[in-house]
Amino acid sequence: MKQLIQNLKTGQTLLEEVPAPLVKTGAVLIKTTKSLVSLGTEKMLVEFGKASLIEKARQQPDRVKMVIDKIKSDGLLPTMEAVFNKLGQPIPLGYCNVGIVTAVGEGVQDIQVGDRVASNGQHAEMVCVPRNLVAKIPEGVSDEEAVFTVIGAIGLQGIRLLSPTLGETVVVIGLGLIGLLTAELLKMNGCRVVGIDPDVNKLDLAAAKGIIALNPAQDAVDKYVTDLTGGAGADGVIITASAKTSDIIAQAARMSRKRGKIVLIGVIGLDISRADFYEKELTFQVSCSYGPGRYDDAYEQKGMDYPLPYVRWTENRNFQTILQLLSTGLLDVKPFITEIAELEEFDKIYGSLGNSGSIASILTYPERPETSKVIQYQDISFEGRKGVAGIIGAGNFTKMTMLPVLTDISLKYIASANGLSATSLARKHKIAFSTTDYKEILRDPEVDLVLITTRHNQHAAMALEGLEAGKHVFVEKPLAIFEEELNEITQFFSTPRNVSLTVGFNRRFSPYIQKMKTLLGTAPVNIIATMNAGFIPAGSWVHDRHVGGGRIIGEACHFIDLLVYLTGSRVSAVCMNAMGNNPAETTDNASLLMKFENGSTGVINYFSNGSKAYSKERVEVYTQERTLVLDNFRTLAGYGFKSFSKMKSSQDKGHREQFRRLIENVKTGGGPVIPIEDIINTSKATFAALQSLREERWVNL
Structure with missing residues (x-):
């Protein structure tokens, strides 16, 4: 199918050919007939993409600070690689x-x-949309009119706020x-x-609708509003402009009256004068898109509606x-179609x-034959090859970590739910097929x-499907998020x-860890590891x-x-002990104390409240009057070792070596790179x- 994308780099x-999506649980699959171009939002995206790297940085100072912090902790080259990879990601x-x-999900x-x-x-010619973001079109409303639904809801939400x-006087600044x-x-x-608005055409359209239309370049708008309201000022102002x-x-x-309200729908500078707002006790609020439920996964993705008596x-x-x-004719959008x-x-x-x-x-979509869920991008023969792979998941780990280090492997497929992210990576890395149906693999x-490399809740089931289909399986951590899933794999x-x-426990393959393993020998050790x-x-899905x-x-x-x-x-x-009173499942400030079968002990400090400028990972090992300290997989220092004091190089967390061993074993029939018992x-x-945290006690495995 065809889909419009913006390349920010x-x-x-571009109009890209991508595989058609599958219908998901709680969603519907839609064959598009019309779509409306949002000139404001999409113009900002297009102009941002065309801007130079310096101009992009100026437009997003908060992200620049994040980049600087990442450089301090991870180094310049890995950080710049991450930035360019992010910019190279196509935006639908x-x-x-x-x-x-055309299809309805469970x-x-x-x-x-x-x-x-x-x-x-x-x-896009086909879209899969969650139920709560879909509304039936009444009879008598044309597609050309109905296509204004979502953008109309943006204005409506500003009004509701x-x-x-x-009888009140309301000013709308910006007549896009x-x-x-x-x-x-x-x-x-x-x-x-x-x-x-300064645009004469827009002012004429507004005047035709019975709106008092003012040009700020010609009219003294502040004085006009003050005079119009008998010196009181506007009851409310809605800002839909972009500046x-x-x-x-x-x-x-x-132009607001005392105790008036200002609602921002557009995007403007917000260097607010305290005096302006203090003297009039003004209320200012930013409107969030289409209304309550926006950006709430429980509402949008899981279909949990807010009860009408409480959230009207x-x-x-x-x-x-x-x-x-639109159905009653009270709202007439036809004059806006240019x-x-x-x-x-x-x-x-x-x-x-x-x-x-x-x-x-408005974009119109001509009738086309049934769109395919698999698109071929490279004409390559895989017959008789060993180490032929298919990737399920085209997110950040696949793009920024896995694909750059995959060598000596034949990549036949890459799958993603929306098709676009997989297509982008298929083109970049010369992968033969992109698909939205992972079962094809x-x-x-x-x-x-x-x-x-999908989200965690899909790992266990997909891994088991792959194993039962007779495939070797690599799954990014974790293997399972519930014991029942783990039991099924254990039974297999x-x-x-x-x-x-193989699970993506790459750190054991880092050259730093390999060196530490050689130096330590087999004696019991005490380890403190801090993340x-x-x-x-x-609200993140991770929690x-x-x-x-x-x-x-x-x-x-x-x-x-x-x-x-x-x-x-x-x-x-x-x-395990944790800070605060959060449920065990959502804690991210915790210390784990562990006993090992050979008498070793370990402490893992997993903290989310530290500075981003500080090293992300640190490992200290104590044994036989010797100490090893690994800092962020960039430096290793030894104390008490006769033949070792320091090791330093660029950051290496072991991804490349793990995949090298995995691919070699797949080709030669070697054993697993990590014992299944360890996993x-x-x-x-x-x-x-x-x-342990729930029951406040030690738990034996």
Whole structure:
């Protein structure tokens, strides 16, 4: 299928051929008929892509600080590589979509195949959208009208935050599409509306809708509003403009009445004068997109609706409101349509984005044959080869860590749920096929190695599917996030198998760790390992027990395996303590004390509250009056060793060596690169750690 993307590195807007998505649980699959180009939002993305690296940095000072902190902890070259990889990631364009439902995911009851719907789907021939971001289109509303649903909801949410009442005077600053829609909705609400914009065409459109239209270049807008309101000032101001300066927020404050309200929908400078707001006791609020539920995974991805008596207007109910207003004819969007172009002719719109006097531009999608879920990008024969691999997952780990170090391997497939990320990597790394259906990889007899880098909740099931299909499997940590999943894999290996399972416990393969292992010998040791893991917001999927498993299961497992390797022994008991009163599953400031079968002891400090400028990982080993200190996998210092004092080089956490050994073993039939008993022991230790914290006791494995 065809999809519009923006390359932030080159600044190009491209129509890419990508595999069609599969329908997901709780979502619907939509065949697009129309999509609306959001001139404001998409113009910002396009212009950001075309900007120089220095200009990009100036536009995002917060991210520059993050880059500087990463340079301090990880070094210049790894940091710059990460930055350029991020910029090279294509961004899908569009969020105003109309189409026909072609498939309905499990759990969706009120939408049927064949329904016409509006959604926040992208500019693509097929889109898969969660149920709460989809609304049915009433009879009598054309596709050209319905395509305004989502962008109309943005204006509507700003109005709901303002809470204007009948007869109030409201100023709308910025009469782009959202501004015009907002002004018209305010008129319906019984408000006297003043619209401000320097564009004469937009002012004429506003005036035709009964809006008082003012040009700031010609009219003394502050004085006009003051005179219009008898000296009181506007009851409310909604800012839908886009500007880098703070002049607009100052203007909004000047024209407001005492105790008035200002709501920001657009993007402007926010250097606010305290005096302006203090003297009038003004209220200022930023509106979040389509309404309550936005960016809440529980609402958007899991379909958990907010109860109507307590949250009257969610983003989906805002969608429905716009569609209802279109159906009754109260909202007339047809005058805003300035151009319609076929998808293949997208450059007619994007070539002069925002500079042609356009208000609303619509892309239309011609009828095409059924789109494929597998796209071939390289014509390569894999017949008779060993070490033919398929990758499931095209996220950051695949892109920035795994693919750069995969050598001597034949990459036949890469799969991702949306198709776009896999397609980008397939082109860059000369992978033969991109797909949205990972089962294509499992069905192909030429594939003998499957590499899984999806979200944590999919690891165990996909790994087991791959093993049962007769493939060697590599799965990025963790192997499992629930004991039941681990038991199934343990049962699989209860009898001899001719396939291997490898988990991405790469640190044991680092040259620093290999050196430490050689120096330590076999005597019992005491180890203190500290992970300065960094803060992750509470709403992230990583903390979700059913998706990420939590950071102890999902990340601390790295160091548990590392201690298993350095001690030469498996964990026999675990006791964990944590800061605060968070549930065990969501803690990310904890200390794990571990006993090993050979008498060694280990402490893992997993902290998220440290400085990002400090080293991320540190390992200290004490044994027989000797000490080893590893700092961030960049330097190793030895104390008390006759033949060793220091080792230093660029950061190396062992990824390249782990994959080299794995691929060699797949080709030659060698054994697993990590004993399956070690892998299972590490997973059990993470579960025991959570149990220990809940029950406040040592837990034996």
